[in-house]
Each structure stands twice: as structure tokens, then as C-alpha cells.
Amino acid sequence: MARAKAIVITGNGTNCEIEAAHACRLGGFDEAVIAHISDLLSGDLRLDDFHFLNLTGGFLDGDDLGSAKAQANRFTYARVDELNEHLIDQLLRFIGAGKPILGVCNGFQLMVKMGLLPAFDGNHLQQVATLTFNDCGRFQDRWVYLKNNPASPSIFTRGIEKGVYLPIRHGEGKFVVASHEVMERIEAGNLAVFKYSGPDYGEPTMTFPENPNGSDHAIAGICDESGLLMGLMPHPEAFVHRTNHPRWTREELPEEGDGLILFRNAAEYVRTKLL
Amino acid sequence: MARRIEIALKDHIRDPRGERIKREIGHFFHLPVERVRTIDVYTVDAELDDAELQLVAAGPFCDQVIQEWYLDTPAATGFDYLVEVGLRPGVTDNVGRTAREAVEYLIGKQLRAGEGVYTSVQYLLSCKLSLADVESIATGLLCNTLIQRYTILDASAFTANKGMPVFVPKVLGEIKTEVKEIDLEVPDQELMRISKEGVLALTLEEMRIIQAHFRDPQVVMSRQAMGLGHRPTDVELEALAQTWSEHCKHKIFSGTVQYEDEAGNRQEIKSLFKSFIQRTTKDVREKLGDRDFCLSVFKDNAGVIRFNDDWSLVFKVETHNSPSALDPYGGALTGIVGVNRDPFGTGQGAKLIFNTDVFCFADPFYAKPLPSRLLHPRRIYEGVVEGVEHGGNKSGIPTVNGSLVFDERFAGKPLVFCGTAGIMPATINGKPSHEKHIEPGDLIIMTGGRIGKDGIHGATFSSEELNENSPVSAVQIGDPITQKRMFDFLIRARDKGLYNFITDNGAGGLSSSIGEMAGECGGCRMDLAKAPLKYAGLNPWEILISEAQERMSLAVPPAKIGEFSEMARRFGVEVSVLGEFTDSGYFHILYGERTVAYLPVAFMHEGLPPMQLPARWTPPRHEEPCIQIQNDYTDVLAQLLSSLNICSKESVVRRYDHEVQGGSVVKPFTGAANDGPSDAAVVRPILDSFEGVVVAHGICPRYSDIDTYHMTANAVDEALRNYVAVGGSLDMVAGLDNFCWCDPVLSEKTPDGDYKMAQLVRSNQALFDVCMAYNLPLISGKDSMKNDFYDGEVKISIPPTLLFSVIGRIEDARKSVTMDVKRPGDIVYLLGKTGDELGASEYLALKGFVGNHVPQVDTVKAYKRYRAYHEAVAAALVASCHDLSDGGLAVAAAESAFAGNYGMDLDLSRVLWKGDETGRNDVTLLFSESASRHLVTVHPEHCAAFEAIMGGNCFAAIGVVTAGPVLAISGLGGGTVIKASLDTLKDAWQRPLRDL
Known part of the structure; x- marks a missing residue:
């Protein structure tokens, strides 16, 4: 039987690769390979051999030029040693093949800054939004309630009833768009998958700390029109078991954490559509 | 020619x-400023052409959704003063390094040697201030002149100059190899x-020993x-100074102490250590x-204990006090990325799973004058907190515990x-991971960052008091990303068995790391000319002792160097072969063909008689x-909750990623609103297992004002009771001691040195007594x-401080208990007895006293009780548990109650008392x-079982825990002595x- 294979790219400051790979396996992938970017740039590993790409959290290049900026530049310009191509060629081929990509935190920043999200009209290399410094001016590690948009095309969030509770851990998570038109299109296309809300997953909120960074329209995560590319600031891989929850010692919680469903849905998609 | 690219936020962006x-x-200057951009x-x-520069500016340097870029034209408009702050030549420019790499990817080729990208920041102030005010803002806040430079222009000068002139902060030194x-x-x-002016920190006696060595025919x-001639070279003298520094050699802990107690009993102690x-x-x-369960203690960079059959745990705690005093941000950043290299360089190398941080500061709201060289405590607070934030978060290591x-x-x-x-895996390639050996003939390898003048004399300078002339060069800037890259590479090299030995390159630089490695195998031959430099112009002695960051030293067998170097290249990590290890008995250092140091290894490591x-x-x-x-202590409780040592540190803790790596079980904050203070941390380092690592600490420097014996006993006990509270097992728990003392060597400068030394002796006595009773081996x-x-006039000595950290295991992390x-x-149960022990308490501090009843x-009763309590935890009988420390029962009860958002009704007359009844009153009980002591809550249905286990x-x-959100405590007289809403207490x- 064909195996569902996930890849997690690491190197240059990516930090969440182990728990992201763990979440992929728990979610149903047969294999979750942690690939150092040098493995890709040397040609030893190729994105083509995988079904699900994780661009996960960390501080790529120390966020020195702004979060994930240097990696966006590397992805765009770096050549693959053994093959006559750039890394970006592999990435666009991966997208062209209808394979899902999930960007978390620094990975979301990377996707947005490369233009992979929201990627209107399938234009994957034009940046129209960004993630910038939190309004509070500080890095924050805290848990947030994310209201789900059931009308979104995201393949990752299917089956989520009202929302999910996940941690954010970032200094640059404020979602900002280049123009009103961009926001209108995001909203009209139901591309804003998750918005920060109160514990009842009711109305989106602009109030700190429920909205920890002051994101426009309280946006915490978006997807492209195909629903296959999604990015979010909160960390789904950080809540896959009840003991990850900050109140697990006082609340009756299911064994499985809220974040796991994103990886289950990715595995399910790969099994039904790509294998 | 150098060109300036400026990146400004668009006008409407915050x-x-x-x-x-x-x-x-x-806050700092009480000066009105309308706006800062x-x-x-x-x-x-x-050498880039215009098209390339424009691509660079518009691409990696600028986020065009929110920013605009300017090439050769100034971006600044609409300000009264402009302050530009950049790094001084030679100071590590992390952003500049990333920018350089981005340029190289974009143009598809490497920049030439000597080319580079340098970064600076402009602050545009809109204000009606004088130039002198702006000058003080620049030097007092924006720029640490030790490592940074600044330029101030007012709007008219800026217009007249057509912006800021181009300046390249390159180190321009002629190539010199002076010995x-x-x-x-x-x-x-x-x-x-010679010792003083050279910042060698060698005493006269030590200088004489060196003198005698070089006289030996x-x-x-x-x-x-x-x-070589009969005189020592500067390389040799510097190498000896590093090796023999207090920082590296621990001369005080290995000295011979003549101790006399208060009764006149005398005792000679040969080495406290x-x-x-x-x-x-x-x-x-x-x-x-x-x-x-100990696997490797005291001999390596960190201690190693057994976690289970498959894994070993490594732990080390360091201090970085002196650099943090001079440059709080850089000092603290280097502190955290520096201690990362200790477990990483232990055994064959360990993957890092968490950080802990404890900071001791003066009041950030300090409002009295300070001696000139000292930074304001608030600046130190801000800088240290941010330095550790960047160091820990960027390295992807969760910060799980601290205070x-x-x-x-x-x-x-x-x-x-x-x-x-x-x-680390218990065995790697079939060998125990905590062991490593060097073979003569193995190559001397340095990996990671390059060597510059940063951190020269760090080891010796921290072996002296801070003074007016503390050297600028002692400060380094850490770079977590260079280190992270190196670690990614080295972990893979470890698993492939590509090296025989690894160690940290920290204090004392190559002099210490290679000196110690030479001690392992009996000698080395190293060529300093082969060391990669950040810039030309370093003398051999500077190369040898520079503490430039992010470097590890390794021994690689010649047969594996090819594969090792090739893997390093792919990971973007620089590797240099500096020579080889030998069994010649000599620390033999060359510069090219020329020998610049030739010291017997035995003299370096054993040549120093005890102090x-x-x-x-x-x-x-x-x-x-x-x-x-009094009749009522509600106000006293609120004041105590607001005291700096007790109040919430959440504004700091939230800035530290405590959950990365996915194994967080007990977080720093817990409870109904995620804001109650946890006693200890529990993490699962192996995600498909529920075995947990528990880490906690104790620290109580106030008690040193009465007796360091009890300061130490309480610190050890506090660490263990925090550890026990969350469910840590007493069958596998180890301790780490970090002594921070004021100079205890009797001298003209320190006339009370013999008292401070006695304090150190007493602290060590307690450490032994308590650890023995608690079965706590010290592992590092x-x-x-x-x-x-x-500074010649004002002397400030810290209170003697022991940080005691414990690390251990919980069999099943799902049994963890929160507060x-x-x-x-x-x-509600109170475990343990309360006594008339207000000495050096937060309560007496509030009243302006120290007292005497510390x-x-x-330990005997406590250990037995801790064991019984752990049994109750294992049987899942405990609903919550909070340790009692600063502020006693009242504070612990308030914290547990507001964390859980339920009230408590407590009765002081039911609290068990120890000792003389005369001291028993509401104040001491509260x-x-x-x-x-622990404050424990138990569901009523579990009380019988709990009491049975705790019997004896x-x-x-x-x-009892109450539904109403009120803490109510009745006193010995029967009346209510504390009654307050949880909101009031939590707010206090x-x-x-909150706003720091």
C-alpha cells in the first residue's frame, strides 16, 4: 500500500520540527521526515517525494531582517546542487500537484512573505499581506481561542465545530494587508480560517490578550482559494495531547488535543486524493 | 564604495x-516626547551594481506591505532630532550577517573577503528638547556606548548634510603577529x-610561581x-592567567580554609569543593x-544522570553576572547561549530540552543615586530579560522555570x-554517551563562529570586582542562530560517530578548551595562524584567549575529517583544523612555523598551590x-502580595517561549485563568512517552543576613519541596549548586573577608548536611x-546567594499536580509544622526588620513527609499542592485560591505548631x-485515603475550599483576621x- 509521507523542513532557526513531525505521525501519516534544508539544497531529498509539507515554527535566521524574510529570500533564490533547478521550482511543482502545505507561526510568516498566501488567482509569488510586530510590542506565549470559519475552503479545518484553543508564541504575529481590496477578497472568499475570539468562540475580538497581537480583522490564520495552503500563527502541533493544555489538571478534557485535527485532515486528504 | 539602504515604515503603520x-x-528621563519613529x-x-542593490533593498531588506526602501537617499522626515545607533567596529552584527547571506543568495555568489553589510537604527524624535537632553537619551537609553556608537543630528543639520553620511564600522588593523x-x-x-595592567588577575604569589617556573634550568x-628564550611570551602568560583564573580554576573552593566558629573551635578544611x-x-x-543514577559528575561541562534505560539527562546552571552588569542585553544573551553549550558539549553531546533562568536585581523602581559606572536596575532588568528572551526563544529551547x-x-x-x-541516548554507536576520549593524533577542530577581539579577558575580568576600568572588550554578543546551525550539524555528526571528543569554547577561549583537552590526552600542538578571524589584526595571544561566541572544540580522528568537513559545509558551518592532540606533555602553541607558547601540561593544571x-x-x-x-491582616497580606519578591512575574514569563518542543506538562502559569504561579516545571522530552522530567529551584539570599547555613538549608529544601509539590519522585532527583558570593578573601579591599569566608564554609556545611538527608547527589x-x-569609595557587596536547582523524574507525567x-x-491540609521563624522573612522586611529567628x-521529618506525599500523588489523591515560601501560609493560600478562582476558609488554630508556645500568634502563623511546608487540597472522597498515607x-x-471568591482566615482568638475578595488579592x- 502506498505510504502517506509528510516532510518537515528545518535548519537556520526552525525550532518546532520534532513536535510537528510527531503531530503528523499521530495524525495518520506513515512517515514524517525531518529534512534539514541542506538535504534539499544538496538534492539528497526532493519535495516531489512527499505529500504534505510542513513549514513550522522557529526563528528563521533569527528573524533578523523581519520574521522569515531571509528564508523567503533563500527559498526564492537558492539553487539545488545536484539538480538543474532552484528550490522554488520544486515548491511550485509541489503546489501544482495539488499537495497540501501547512505553515505555522514562522512558517506562516514565510508563506505570507513569499506570496504563497493568500495567493489570489494562483499567483504564488506575490506578497499582498504581512505579519508584523505585535501591538503590545513584545513576544507573547499565551493560549488563544480561535473561532473557525466553517465556510472556508481549508482542507485542514474540516469537522471543527466552533473553534480550537491553541498557544501562540510570537513577537511578530499581527496580520496586516496591503490594501482594503486584499482584505475584502480574503473575507469574501472565506479565506480567513481562524479569528481570535473569546472562550465562547463568538465574535472575533480586537481586545488584548484574546487577540494577542492586534491583527486586522482579528485574523489568526488564512488559506488560499484551493484550501490546500494554509498558515496560522497559533501552534496546532503544540496541543496534540490533553497534558499540553494549560488547565488539564482542572478540566475534563478529551485525550486528544485540539490541534491534532489539522494533521488528521491533512493525512485524510492525502489518503483519499493523492495515494 | 559603501552604499546606504534605509527601510522606513509607511506613515500609517504603527x-x-x-x-x-x-x-x-x-519613564527614565521624565521628558516629554511626542513621537518616536x-x-x-x-x-x-x-561591489554591487545599482540593479542588484535595488533588488536587495526591495526584496529581503524591505517588507513592501508595510515598509518603503530608500537607496542613497535619506528616508527620515518630520522629526526634531535624529539619533542613529550602530555597533562599534568589531562587535558582532547578527542582522548584518544575515543581510550579507541574503545578498549572496540573491546575487548568486559569495561576497569577497572584507566586504560586508552593517546595520544601524535611526530613532526619529519629535520633541521640544535641548540637544543635551537628546544626548542623555542617546547615551542613557538608545546606545550602550561600550558596544555601540551613535550620531545625533537635529533637523536642520540633517537637511544641511543631506542626511546621514555613510560610515563603515570595519575593523581596520594592520596585519601584525606580534609576540x-x-x-x-x-x-x-x-x-x-604587570598583572593588574594586563587584566591577568594573578596574585603576587601566582606571579612568583610563574617567575620560578621560567627560572628552572x-x-x-x-x-x-x-x-624560545627564558622569558615567558605574552601568549604563555595569558594562557596561564586564563587557566589559573578564579573563574576557571575555582581557587577559593579548592583553597585551604582555616575556619573558626563562634565558640572558638578551629578546623582546617582542605578544599571546600x-x-x-x-x-x-x-x-x-x-x-x-x-x-x-549518577553517570557523570563534576568531570564534564555538565552533570549526567540516568533518565531511563534508553536516555540520559544532562543539566548545568551557569552565571553571567559581570558581563550583564556592563551590557545587560549582550551579557544575558551570551549567558543563555553560553550555558547551552555546556550540556551540548557534555559526553558526546546532548540535545537541549529546556532552559531555566533566575535573575537577582535591585528594585527596578530604584530612585536613589548610583555610583557612576553602574547602570540603573531598570535598565539591567530590561536588558537581561530581553537578552535571555532572544537567546532562549531563538534557540528553540523552552524556558520552563525560573524566578x-x-x-x-x-x-x-x-x-x-x-x-x-x-x-541524549544512553548509548551512541554502541558506546555510553556520557563518555568520550581523545587519542593522540586526533585533530584539533574548532567549529562555529570566528574569532574577534570580543570577550578578551572575560574569565579574568569576572575574577575581579567590577570597577571603573572594567574592560570594554570583556563583553561579547551572542548569536543564537549561528549556534543553532552548528548544533544542527554537530548532532548529526555525533550520530554518525565523526568525532571523539567535544567541549564548549567559553571562558578563556581556546586557551581553556584546548588546554583542558590537552590535559585529557597529555598534550597538543596547535597553530593559531589557522584559526579563522572575524577581521585581521589580532595578536596570537588574543586569538588564544578570545571568548568570541558560538564555538565548540572537538577532537576528530584524521580518517573522519573529510566526511566531517563536507557535512559542515552543507550545513553552512565553518570548521577549522588547528593542529593535533599529542602525548608530548606540552601545551605547544605555534603561530605559523614559530613556537609562541610551550608550557608543560602538568604545570598549567597542577602548578598552583592551594590558596x-x-x-x-x-x-x-x-x-x-x-x-x-492586630485584629486584621488583610492589608498586610495585600502589601506582601505586592512586594517585589512575591508579586507576579507574568509580564516577564510570557515573553519566554515555555512550550516549544511540545512536551510542556506543568507550565509556569496554571489555574482557571492561566495565571497562578507554578512551583516547578514538568516536561516530557520524549513525546511518545509519559515519563516526565521535573525541574525546580530554591533561592533565599535574605536569610544570609542571619546565617548562611540556614540560607543554604532553606534553598535546598525549597528546591526539593517545589519539586515534590508537582509530583517529582524522590528516587531519582539530583541537585546543582550555584554559589554567588561577595569576595571572601581577606584583604585591604575586603577587611571582612574572613566573615564572608566563614559564611561560605557554613553554606557548604549545610549543603552537605541537607543533601545527605535528602539523598540528593550534586551533579554539577x-x-x-x-x-x-x-570604585574606591563606594562598595556594594551582594548578599551571599546559593541557587539550588533540582532535576528529576516523574514516572507518569499525567499524575502531575498543580497549585x-x-x-x-x-x-485544605497544611503539611508540616509552623514555628516562630519570621527572621529575614518578607513580613519583617516589610516592617523594616531582619530579626534573628531564621x-x-x-530534614528527617521533611523527607519522610515528602515521601508519603509522593505516594499520595502517585495514588492520584491530591487535587492541588502549593509550597509555602516567601510570605508564608497567607501568601500561599491567597495564590492557590485566586489561581483556582475559589475561596478558602482557613482556621489558624488548627495549624500545627513547633517549639515554644510564646511565639505562637496570628502573625507567625500567617x-x-x-x-x-505544603498547602494541599484533597477531594472529600479521597480524604480518608490521603490521611492514611500521610499517617505518622x-x-x-x-x-475548606469555598465556592465564593473570598479568602477568609480566622485567627487564634476566633475572629476573622483576613478577609478579602480574590480579585483584590490577585490585583495586588x-x-x-504588570507593565514592565
Whole structure:
């Protein structure tokens, strides 16, 4: 039987690769390979051999030029040693093949800054939004309630009833768009998958700390029109078991954490559509 | 020609960095500023054409959704003053390095040697201030002139100059390879001048030992064969100074102490380290017998213990006090990334799983004058907190445990403790992972960053008090990303068995790391000309002792160097072969063909006779306060909750990623609103297992004002009771001691040195006594013995401080207990007895007293109780547990109640009392800090089982958890002595540091 294979790219400051790979396996992938970017740039590993790409959290290049900026530049310009191509060629081929990509935190920043999200009209290399410094001016590690948009095309969030509770851990998570038109299109296309809300997953909120960074329209995560590319600031891989929850010692919680469903849905998609 | 690219935020985009500066100007200088905006400047010193520069500016340097870029034209408009702050030449420019790489990817080729990108930041101030005011803002807030440079222009000068001129902060030194010989055949006074002016921190006696060594005819002969004269070279003298520094050699802990106690009993102690610390571990291990879990203690960069059959745990805690005093951000950043290298360089190398941080500061709201060289405590607080934030978060290591301790004397030197734990497979390639060996013939390898003038004399400078002339070069800037890359590479090289030995390159630089490695195999031959430099112009001695960051030293077998280097290249990590290890018996250093140092390894490592240290203990007597009995203590409780040592540190803790790596089980904050203070941390390092690692610490420097014996006993007990509270097992728990003392060597500068030395002896005695009783082997530690400030007039010595950290195991992390009360109706138990022990308590501090009745630890009873409690935890009978420490029962009860958002009704008459009844009153019952106590809640249906397990121990049911959000405590007289809403108490607790 064909195996569902996930890849997690690491190197240059990516930090969440182990728990992201763990979440992929728990979610149903047969294999979750942690690939150092040098493995890709040397040609030893190729994105083509995988079904699900994780661009996960960390501080790529120390966020020195702004979060994930240097990696966006590397992805765009770096050549693959053994093959006559750039890394970006592999990435666009991966997208062209209808394979899902999930960007978390620094990975979301990377996707947005490369233009992979929201990627209107399938234009994957034009940046129209960004993630910038939190309004509070500080890095924050805290848990947030994310209201789900059931009308979104995201393949990752299917089956989520009202929302999910996940941690954010970032200094640059404020979602900002280049123009009103961009926001209108995001909203009209139901591309804003998750918005920060109160514990009842009711109305989106602009109030700190429920909205920890002051994101426009309280946006915490978006997807492209195909629903296959999604990015979010909160960390789904950080809540896959009840003991990850900050109140697990006082609340009756299911064994499985809220974040796991994103990886289950990715595995399910790969099994039904790509294998 | 260098070109400037400026990146400005678009007008309508908020500038949080500018807003923060504006707030801080208001706070520090009380100066009105309307607005602060900031601009990022990249100075590109490379042969790029206009098209390439435009691509770089528009691409990697600029986020065009929110920013605009300017090439060769200034971006700044609409300001009154512009302050541009950049790094001084030679200071590590992390952003500049990333920018350079981005340029290289974009143009598809490497920049040439000497080319580079340099960064600076412009602050645009809109204000009606004088130039002098702006100058003080620049030097007092925006720029640390030790490592940074600044330029101020007002709007008209800026217009007249057409912006800021291009400046390239490149180190311009001529290539020199000067090796000086130093004449030691001089009078003693001259020997001391050589030591002092050279920041060698060598005493006269040590200088004389060196003098004698170079007189030895045999030494002279062997040197002649190497082309060296009879005088030591600067390389040799510097190498000896590093190796023999207090920082590296721990001369005080290995010295011979003549101790006299208050009764006049005399005792000679040959090495505190051997007599107490090593002995503790040895004796505990013997006691444990086949239950001993220590794998490697004291001999490596960090201690190693067994976690289970498959994994070993590694833990080390370090301090970085002196650099943090000079440059809080850089010092603390280097502290955390520096201690990361300890577990990483232990055994064959460990993956890092968490950090711990403990900071000791003076009051950030300090409003009295300070000696000139000292930074304001608030600047130290801000800088240290941010440095550790960047170091820990960027490295992807969760910061899971820590605390902030305040005392005015930490204005003299802040204490910055940084700890890191790691995990490694029990065996790697069939060999125990905690062991490593060097073979003669193995190559000397340095990996990671390049060498510059940063951190020269770090080891020796921190072995002296901080003074007016503390050297600028002692400060380094860490770079977590260079280190992370190196670690990614080295872990893979480890698993492939590509090296034989690895160690950290920290204090003392190559001199220490290669010197110690040479000690392992009996010699080395190293060519300093092969070391990669950040810039030309370093003398050989500087190359040898530079503490430039992010470097590891390794021994690689010649057969594996090809594969090792090729893998390094792919990972973007620089590797240099500097020579080889030998069994010649000599630390042999060359520069090219020329020998520049030739020192017998035995002389370097064993040439120093023990220091002679007098110690005399005279117990201090403090005024005994008269306790005022009141009817109501609600206000006192609120004041205590607002005291700096007790109040919430959430604003700091939330800035640290405590959940990365996915194994967080007990987080720093817990409870109904995720804001109650946890006692200890639990993490699962292996995600498909529920075995947990538990880490906790204890620290109580206030008690040193009465007796360091009890300070130490309480610190150890506090660490263990925090550990026990969350469910840590007593069958596998180890301790780490970090001593931070004020100079205890009797001298003209330190006339009370014998008292301070006696304090150190007593602390060691307690460490042994308590650890023996608690079966706590010490697996690693560190001492920092010169935590004083002295400018010739003002002397500030820190209170003697022991940070005691514990690391251990919980069999099933799902059994962990948190401190928040869980449900109304639960029974509240107080484990342990309370006594008349208000000495050096937060309560007396609030009243302006120290007192004398310091808490004393009854280790036998406590240990038995801790064991019984752990059994109750394992049987899942405990709903919540909180340790009692600063502020005593009242504070612990308030914290547990507001964390769980349920009230409590407590009755002080039911609290068990120890000792004389005369001291028993509402104040002592509420606020005494008696050791070894826990406040526990238990569901009523579990009470019988809980009481059965706890049978035979001191514990009492003292109240009940209530649905109403009120803490109510009745006193001995039957009346209510505390009654307050949880909101009021929580607000008092959260308010003081909320906005910092």
C-alpha cells in the first residue's frame, strides 16, 4: 500500500520540527521526515517525494531582517546542487500537484512573505499581506481561542465545530494587508480560517490578550482559494495531547488535543486524493 | 564604495519599537516626547551594481506591505532630532550577517573577503528638547556606548548634510603577529603592575610561581629547543592567567580554609569543593547503592544522570553576572547561549530540552543615586530579560522555570543564572554517551563562529570586582542562530560517530578548551595562524584567549575529517583544523612555523598551590522586632502580595517561549485563568512517552543576613519541596549548586573577608548536611566569587546567594499536580509544622526588620513527609499542592485560591505548631516562612485515603475550599483576621510588574 509521507523542513532557526513531525505521525501519516534544508539544497531529498509539507515554527535566521524574510529570500533564490533547478521550482511543482502545505507561526510568516498566501488567482509569488510586530510590542506565549470559519475552503479545518484553543508564541504575529481590496477578497472568499475570539468562540475580538497581537480583522490564520495552503500563527502541533493544555489538571478534557485535527485532515486528504 | 539602504515604515503603520522607546524616555528621563519613529539602515560595503542593490533593498531588506526602501537617499522626515545607533567596529552584527547571506543568495555568489553589510537604527524624535537632553537619551537609553556608537543630528543639520553620511564600522588593523616577551625578573611591585595592567588577575604569589617556573634550568633548556628564550611570551602568560583564573580554576573552593566558629573551635578544611560538594555526591551515591543514577559528575561541562534505560539527562546552571552588569542585553544573551553549550558539549553531546533562568536585581523602581559606572536596575532588568528572551526563544529551547529575586544590594552586581538541560541516548554507536576520549593524533577542530577581539579577558575580568576600568572588550554578543546551525550539524555528526571528543569554547577561549583537552590526552600542538578571524589584526595571544561566541572544540580522528568537513559545509558551518592532540606533555602553541607558547601540561593544571583562606564565624545579632498583634491582616497580606519578591512575574514569563518542543506538562502559569504561579516545571522530552522530567529551584539570599547555613538549608529544601509539590519522585532527583558570593578573601579591599569566608564554609556545611538527608547527589555546579562593586569609595557587596536547582523524574507525567485549588468542598491540609521563624522573612522586611529567628529545616521529618506525599500523588489523591515560601501560609493560600478562582476558609488554630508556645500568634502563623511546608487540597472522597498515607507525619486539615471568591482566615482568638475578595488579592499580586 502506498505510504502517506509528510516532510518537515528545518535548519537556520526552525525550532518546532520534532513536535510537528510527531503531530503528523499521530495524525495518520506513515512517515514524517525531518529534512534539514541542506538535504534539499544538496538534492539528497526532493519535495516531489512527499505529500504534505510542513513549514513550522522557529526563528528563521533569527528573524533578523523581519520574521522569515531571509528564508523567503533563500527559498526564492537558492539553487539545488545536484539538480538543474532552484528550490522554488520544486515548491511550485509541489503546489501544482495539488499537495497540501501547512505553515505555522514562522512558517506562516514565510508563506505570507513569499506570496504563497493568500495567493489570489494562483499567483504564488506575490506578497499582498504581512505579519508584523505585535501591538503590545513584545513576544507573547499565551493560549488563544480561535473561532473557525466553517465556510472556508481549508482542507485542514474540516469537522471543527466552533473553534480550537491553541498557544501562540510570537513577537511578530499581527496580520496586516496591503490594501482594503486584499482584505475584502480574503473575507469574501472565506479565506480567513481562524479569528481570535473569546472562550465562547463568538465574535472575533480586537481586545488584548484574546487577540494577542492586534491583527486586522482579528485574523489568526488564512488559506488560499484551493484550501490546500494554509498558515496560522497559533501552534496546532503544540496541543496534540490533553497534558499540553494549560488547565488539564482542572478540566475534563478529551485525550486528544485540539490541534491534532489539522494533521488528521491533512493525512485524510492525502489518503483519499493523492495515494 | 559603501552604499546606504534605509527601510522606513509607511506613515500609517504603527511602530511598536518607537512607541516602546517613547514610553521608556518618559519613564527614565521624565521628558516629554511626542513621537518616536524608527528606521532600519543597511550599509552595504560590497561591489554591487545599482540593479542588484535595488533588488536587495526591495526584496529581503524591505517588507513592501508595510515598509518603503530608500537607496542613497535619506528616508527620515518630520522629526526634531535624529539619533542613529550602530555597533562599534568589531562587535558582532547578527542582522548584518544575515543581510550579507541574503545578498549572496540573491546575487548568486559569495561576497569577497572584507566586504560586508552593517546595520544601524535611526530613532526619529519629535520633541521640544535641548540637544543635551537628546544626548542623555542617546547615551542613557538608545546606545550602550561600550558596544555601540551613535550620531545625533537635529533637523536642520540633517537637511544641511543631506542626511546621514555613510560610515563603515570595519575593523581596520594592520596585519601584525606580534609576540612580546615579558621580563619577570623584576621587583614584586612590578610583577603586580604587570598583572593588574594586563587584566591577568594573578596574585603576587601566582606571579612568583610563574617567575620560578621560567627560572628552572630544565625549563629554559626545553624552551631553547623550541626557539624560545627564558622569558615567558605574552601568549604563555595569558594562557596561564586564563587557566589559573578564579573563574576557571575555582581557587577559593579548592583553597585551604582555616575556619573558626563562634565558640572558638578551629578546623582546617582542605578544599571546600572536595570536603563538601564532592563528598556529598560520593556519600549519597554510596548510600543509594544499586539505586545510584549518577553517570557523570563534576568531570564534564555538565552533570549526567540516568533518565531511563534508553536516555540520559544532562543539566548545568551557569552565571553571567559581570558581563550583564556592563551590557545587560549582550551579557544575558551570551549567558543563555553560553550555558547551552555546556550540556551540548557534555559526553558526546546532548540535545537541549529546556532552559531555566533566575535573575537577582535591585528594585527596578530604584530612585536613589548610583555610583557612576553602574547602570540603573531598570535598565539591567530590561536588558537581561530581553537578552535571555532572544537567546532562549531563538534557540528553540523552552524556558520552563525560573524566578526573579530583588534586593537593593544587587545594584552592585546583578546575578544572572542561566540553566540548560539536555537529553541524549544512553548509548551512541554502541558506546555510553556520557563518555568520550581523545587519542593522540586526533585533530584539533574548532567549529562555529570566528574569532574577534570580543570577550578578551572575560574569565579574568569576572575574577575581579567590577570597577571603573572594567574592560570594554570583556563583553561579547551572542548569536543564537549561528549556534543553532552548528548544533544542527554537530548532532548529526555525533550520530554518525565523526568525532571523539567535544567541549564548549567559553571562558578563556581556546586557551581553556584546548588546554583542558590537552590535559585529557597529555598534550597538543596547535597553530593559531589557522584559526579563522572575524577581521585581521589580532595578536596570537588574543586569538588564544578570545571568548568570541558560538564555538565548540572537538577532537576528530584524521580518517573522519573529510566526511566531517563536507557535512559542515552543507550545513553552512565553518570548521577549522588547528593542529593535533599529542602525548608530548606540552601545551605547544605555534603561530605559523614559530613556537609562541610551550608550557608543560602538568604545570598549567597542577602548578598552583592551594590558596590559604582565613574564616571566622561571628553570628550577627539583629534588632529583635516587637511583633504588633492586630485584629486584621488583610492589608498586610495585600502589601506582601505586592512586594517585589512575591508579586507576579507574568509580564516577564510570557515573553519566554515555555512550550516549544511540545512536551510542556506543568507550565509556569496554571489555574482557571492561566495565571497562578507554578512551583516547578514538568516536561516530557520524549513525546511518545509519559515519563516526565521535573525541574525546580530554591533561592533565599535574605536569610544570609542571619546565617548562611540556614540560607543554604532553606534553598535546598525549597528546591526539593517545589519539586515534590508537582509530583517529582524522590528516587531519582539530583541537585546543582550555584554559589554567588561577595569576595571572601581577606584583604585591604575586603577587611571582612574572613566573615564572608566563614559564611561560605557554613553554606557548604549545610549543603552537605541537607543533601545527605535528602539523598540528593550534586551533579554539577558553579561558583562566582567576586560579586562586588568597588570604585574606591563606594562598595556594594551582594548578599551571599546559593541557587539550588533540582532535576528529576516523574514516572507518569499525567499524575502531575498543580497549585490551583480545584473545586469547592475540597479539604485544605497544611503539611508540616509552623514555628516562630519570621527572621529575614518578607513580613519583617516589610516592617523594616531582619530579626534573628531564621527558619530551620528538620530534614528527617521533611523527607519522610515528602515521601508519603509522593505516594499520595502517585495514588492520584491530591487535587492541588502549593509550597509555602516567601510570605508564608497567607501568601500561599491567597495564590492557590485566586489561581483556582475559589475561596478558602482557613482556621489558624488548627495549624500545627513547633517549639515554644510564646511565639505562637496570628502573625507567625500567617507569615512565618518555616521550611518544608505544603498547602494541599484533597477531594472529600479521597480524604480518608490521603490521611492514611500521610499517617505518622505532621499534617493538619486547616480548612475548606469555598465556592465564593473570598479568602477568609480566622485567627487564634476566633475572629476573622483576613478577609478579602480574590480579585483584590490577585490585583495586588499582579499590579507591581504588570507593565514592565
